[in-house]
Amino acid sequence: MAKRHIYLLLVAFTTLLALPLPAQNTRREINVMEYYVYKGDTLYVDELPPAVIHPRQTMSRRNWVKYYKRVHNFSKAYPYAVMVARVINQTDSLFEADHYNKRQQDKYLNQMKKPTTITSVSRTSISIR
Numbered sequence: 177m178a179k180r181h182i183y184l185l186l187v188a189f190t191t192l193l194a195l196p197l198p199a200q201n202t203r204r205e206i207n208v209m210e211y212y213v214y215k216g217d218t219l220y221v222d223e224l225p226p227a228v229i230h231p232r233q234t235m236s237r238r239n240w241v242k243y244y245k246r247v248h249n250f251s252k253a254y255p256y257a258v259m260v261a262r263v264i265n266q267t268d269s270l271f272e273a274d275h276y277n278k279r280q281q282d283k284y285l286n287q288m289k290k291p292t293t294i295t296s297v298s299r300t301s302i303s304i305r
Contacts (some may be wrong), residue, residue, distance in 0.1 A: 263288075 210221045235243070267288070271281055 212219045212221065267284070270276070270284075276284065
């Protein structure tokens with residue numbers, strides 16, 4: 177029985193040795209650019225894929241109004257989204273660091289849900305009281 181196991185291990189080992197390993201594959205395709213030497217200067221020649229140039233997209237007045245309305249609304253809402261993201265990250269890190277259980281998390285979140293007054297909003301920060 178032991179001889180049989182040794183024989184199987186030997187066959188498996190030699191089979192593994194015969195397989196080519198990717199790390200040992202040293203064949204690589206080399207792409208050499210075509211070149212010409214003209215009066216001592218080397219000129220390299222290559223074929224470039226064609227470039228596609230699309231015409232400027234024109235929008236109707238109605239679409240431009242929609243676009244600028246979205247931009248305006250985004251600029252108004254973005255500072256609040258940044259503030260909310262910051263609060264969520266702080267809350268998550270607090271829960272993780274202090275090992276809050278579900279009940280403690282709910283209690284903390286209910287405290288956070290109490291109304292707050294926003295005194296001023298600028299592009300970089302929001303003041304909350």
